[in-house]
Amino acid sequence: MSFWHFLQLNWPELLLLVRQHIVLVFISILVAVSIGVPTGILLTRYRALRGPVLGIANVMQTIPSLALFGFLIPLPFIGGIGSRTALVALVLYSLLPIIRNTVTGILGVEPSVREAAVAMGMTDGQVLRQVELPLAMGVIVTGIRVATVIAVGVTTIAAAVGAGGLGVYIFRGLRQYDNNLLLAGALSAAVLALAADLFLGLLERQFSFEGKRSAAWSRVALAAGIVLVVVVGVFALRSPGRSESSQGHVAIGSKDFTESALLAEIMAEMLEARGVSVERRFELGGNLPHEALVNGTLDLYPEYTGTSYTAILHHTPIGDPRAVYDQVKQEYASRFKVEVSPSLGFENTFAILVRGADARKFNLKTISDAAPHTPQWSAGFGQDFMSRADGYPGFSKAYGLKFAAVREMDLSLTYIALSSRQVDLIAGNSTEGRIARLDLFQLADDRHYFPPYEAVYLVRQDSLARVPALREVLAKLANAISTDEMRRLNYEIDGNKRDPKEVVKEWLGSRGF
Amino acid sequence: MAAPFVRNMPDSKMGRPRSAAPTITPVKISLVEFHNVTFSLPAAANIISDLNLTVERGETLVLLGESGCGKTTTLKLVNRLLTPTGGEVRVEGKSTTAWDPIALRRRIGYVIQEGGLFPHFTIARNVGLVPALAGWDQTRIMERVRELLSLVGLDPDRFADRYPRELSGGQRQRVGVARALAADPPLLLLDEPFGALDPLTRASLQNEFADLTSRLGKTAILVTHDVREALILARRIGLMHKGQLLLLETPERFLNSDHPQARAYLDTLKIDDGGKQ
Numbered sequence: 001m002s003f004w005h006f007l008q009l010n011w012p013e014l015l016l017l018v019r020q021h022i023v024l025v026f027i028s029i030l031v032a033v034s035i036g037v038p039t040g041i042l043l044t045r046y047r048a049l050r051g052p053v054l055g056i057a058n059v060m061q062t063i064p065s066l067a068l069f070g071f072l073i074p075l076p077f078i079g080g081i082g083s084r085t086a087l088v089a090l091v092l093y094s095l096l097p098i099i100r101n102t103v104t105g106i107l108g109v110e111p112s113v114r115e116a117a118v119a120m121g122m123t124d125g126q127v128l129r130q131v132e133l134p135l136a137m138g139v140i141v142t143g144i145r146v147a148t149v150i151a152v153g154v155t156t157i158a159a160a161v162g163a164g165g166l167g168v169y170i171f172r173g174l175r176q177y178d179n180n181l182l183l184a185g186a187l188s189a190a191v192l193a194l195a196a197d198l199f200l201g202l203l204e205r206q207f208s209f210e211g212k213r214s215a216a217w218s219r220v221a222l223a224a225g226i227v228l229v230v231v232v233g234v235f236a237l238r239s240p241g242r243s244e245s246s247q248g249h250v251a252i253g254s255k256d257f258t259e260s261a262l263l264a265e266i267m268a269e270m271l272e273a274r275g276v277s278v279e280r281r282f283e284l285g286g287n288l289p290h291e292a293l294v295n296g297t298l299d300l301y302p303e304y305t306g307t308s309y310t311a312i313l314h315h316t317p318i319g320d321p322r323a324v325y326d327q328v329k330q331e332y333a334s335r336f337k338v339e340v341s342p343s344l345g346f347e348n349t350f351a352i353l354v355r356g357a358d359a360r361k362f363n364l365k366t367i368s369d370a371a372p373h374t375p376q377w378s379a380g381f382g383q384d385f386m387s388r389a390d391g392y393p394g395f396s397k398a399y400g401l402k403f404a405a406v407r408e409m410d411l412s413l414t415y416i417a418l419s420s421r422q423v424d425l426i427a428g429n430s431t432e433g434r435i436a437r438l439d440l441f442q443l444a445d446d447r448h449y450f451p452p453y454e455a456v457y458l459v460r461q462d463s464l465a466r467v468p469a470l471r472e473v474l475a476k477l478a479n480a481i482s483t484d485e486m487r488r489l490n491y492e493i494d495g496n497k498r499d500p501k502e503v504v505k506e507w508l509g510s511r512g513f
Numbered sequence: 514m515a516a517p518f519v520r521n522m523p524d525s526k527m528g529r530p531r532s533a534a535p536t537i538t539p540v541k542i543s544l545v546e547f548h549n550v551t552f553s554l555p556a557a558a559n560i561i562s563d564l565n566l567t568v569e570r571g572e573t574l575v576l577l578g579e580s581g582c583g584k585t586t587t588l589k590l591v592n593r594l595l596t597p598t599g600g601e602v603r604v605e606g607k608s609t610t611a612w613d614p615i616a617l618r619r620r621i622g623y624v625i626q627e628g629g630l631f632p633h634f635t636i637a638r639n640v641g642l643v644p645a646l647a648g649w650d651q652t653r654i655m656e657r658v659r660e661l662l663s664l665v666g667l668d669p670d671r672f673a674d675r676y677p678r679e680l681s682g683g684q685r686q687r688v689g690v691a692r693a694l695a696a697d698p699p700l701l702l703l704d705e706p707f708g709a710l711d712p713l714t715r716a717s718l719q720n721e722f723a724d725l726t727s728r729l730g731k732t733a734i735l736v737t738h739d740v741r742e743a744l745i746l747a748r749r750i751g752l753m754h755k756g757q758l759l760l761l762e763t764p765e766r767f768l769n770s771d772h773p774q775a776r777a778y779l780d781t782l783k784i785d786d787g788g789k790q
Contacts, residue, residue, distance in 0.1 A: 110632075112625055112626070112627065112629040113629055113630075113631060113632070115594065115625065115629060116623065116625060116628075116629030116630070116631075117631070118594060118618070119592055119594060119618055119621075119623035119702075120618065120619075120623065120642055120643050120646065120692075121615050121616070121617075121618035121619035121643065121646060122615075122646060123615055126646065130631075131631060134633045135631075135632065135633060
């Protein structure tokens with residue numbers, strides 16, 4: 001699909017993301033200015049505060065943004081997922097340049113001018129308002145300009161906490177190796193940053209008293225810019241309120257990969273069909289969906305039993321699916337007041353894959369069958385598989401595998417590496433859509449080494465009590481999706497680049513849900 | 514009240530009587546008095562040591578000295594940009610620490626090198642600053658601004674709406690003087706006001722300034738390192754050195770002084786053929 005064609009198909013969504021992006025930046029800069037400028041003024045009056053306050057603001061700036069989001073999520077009032085957390089983080093990032101430039105600007109006022117002001121009998125407030133602030137304004141606006149450009153960049157990461165914005169396209173593009181998504185997200189963010197820079201640059205020039213007076217056109221452009229900002233601001237702040245349906249309201253989350261978002265969308269569509277209003281908080285990074293579920297921001301999200309068992313409950317992996325499911329169900333109920341739905345009917349476990357041609361040639365069915373061949377083979381594994389408890393070290397030991405070479409590479413690239421004969425064995429995801437397309441063969445885990453990763457929904461108990469439709473939908477979806485079917489759905493999105501909503505609607509129709 | 518400081522007033526010409534004496538005290542009160550004033554910064558040698566000095570109404574007193582001698586500090590002690598660490602400075606008989614600093618400063622015009630004009634204000638707004646702070650109405654301020662600009666030799670129609678950067682150094686200095694005079698303060702403080710100007714502009718401004726102060730009957734304290742300027746402008750010259758007042762003489766007596774510091778200054782005049790008035 002050409003980029004142009006992509007834009008034609010997706011411009012409404014792109015515009016929505018651009019709007020979310022502008023709103024996040026606009027509000028956070030507004031808040032940062034109203035905190036930062038007074039703080040900066042205070043620091044010019046109380047020299048002793050200068051070091052500590054600028055120090056703290058400096059430290060804020062050095063915390064990696066993803067880590068800062070991580071710290072904020074568990075906090076009450078300012079944390080959680082969604083735009084509130086993103087705004088807090090953005091404000092914290094924007095403070096330093098604004099405070100620092102306010103201090104620099106005011107202290108940089110020509111000493112003779114300040115002395116003259118005091119000697120004329122101006123009070124401190126008059127010196128500040130009539131002399132220092134107007135003369136420092138150019139430098140202060142530079143600070144705001146820097147903060148805004150930084151904020152446009154950092155806001156792309158806000159997508160990871162479900163705050164929306166252009167980061168949604170960037171993250172999705174990275175995951176799906178879709179250059180159109182990446183380009184649309186990154187280009188739009190770059191254009192926004194440039195526009196903000198240009199506009200604030202014009203504003204800055206209005207405050208230069210040493211140079212030539214600004215040309216009329218730049219004042220016109222500035223006025224137009226201000227009108228635009230105000231219009232966007234008003235338009236954005238008037239965003240439609242949440243319409244509470246009589247059938248209840250449910251916030252659905254998902255992890256940041258195609259299958260998770262797809263399962264969440266299936267749930268969302270089915271609930272909406274039953275008159276429930278749905279809030280979609282998809283594509284959340286790391287452990288965010290779990291945290292959000294436990295603190296009540298989310299009502300449900302799709303998960304895998306093995307992940308809950310090892311990553312959340314910190315148990316050593318075991319192979320028995322029944323035992324894992326029961327243990328997870330019981331512990332989630334007692335520890336988190338969360339119910340585990342019946343299995344959806346498929347597992348997304350590690351799939352040990354070889355080329356179909358090799359499997360037929362050597363008559364391979366199981367991993368044990370392949371063991372004698374591995375000393376001549378090279379293997380390609382994702383970073384995750386190389387490092388996790390149930391990954392490569394335990395796996396190679398369990399089957400006594402020795403490889404000629406082991407390459408650590410990006411998971412998504414291993415499929416192509418295998419089919420193009422760069423490597424001979426990989427550990428993929430069992431529901432990966434490309435398995436069938438690339439004629440890859442999954443070897444059976446005959447020693448039951450890998451823990452079961454049955455797909456389930458995790459739902460808060462209070463949500464089940466509040467929204468009766470949930471139980472009905474969960475019952476319908478029990479054992480409703482086979483591994484092959486999941487592979488096909490994933491491929492529709494990742495391989496054929498189709499719209500997930502469309503794919504889900506089609507599937508629901510075909511199943512008569 | 515001023516009696517103990519007679520030794521600082523050797524010249525009989527001081528204290529020209531003025532009709533509009535602002536106090537009813539029978540004893541004449543000097544406009545500015547320094548009483549044993551010391552000024553120092555923490556952990557440093559004194560910048561001013563035991564300074565005694567009175568400035569009489571209507572006179573122009575020039576403090577002459579090399580840079581670092583404490584003459585600018587002396588000036589800033591008058592309008593309380595600095596407060597003495599010892600002794601006291603009195604303005605109109607009242608210690609500067611007893612004055613409300615804002616009220617004190619609005620009674621004192623202040624002119625510094627390059628004028629210290631506000632670059633973001635027009636010339637009119639710069640000149641009208643103190644009247645505006647004092648709450649004058651806009652028409653009265655504009656009248657006063659036009660009057661003052663004419664007084665310092667600038668055409669109000671040409672200059673009122675310009676910004677300081679659009680003016681030459683000499684023009685800016687004139688605006689600085691106009692601004693200091695705006696609210697008609699009884700006292701002017703001038704810190705090397707003509708120092709940054711070219712010799713021709715400086716000479717003409719010096720003459721105009723001497724003319725202006727005598728016409729308006731203003732009291733002025735002017736700080737300079739230029740002995741020629743001191744001789745042209747001063748009613749009395751105070752020679753300062755390392756924070757102390759060495760001499761306080763009329764220009765005539767200063768010219769004949771045999772004090773070594775005074776002679777050193779006067780020797781500089783001979784090089785360029787002694788340009789006395």
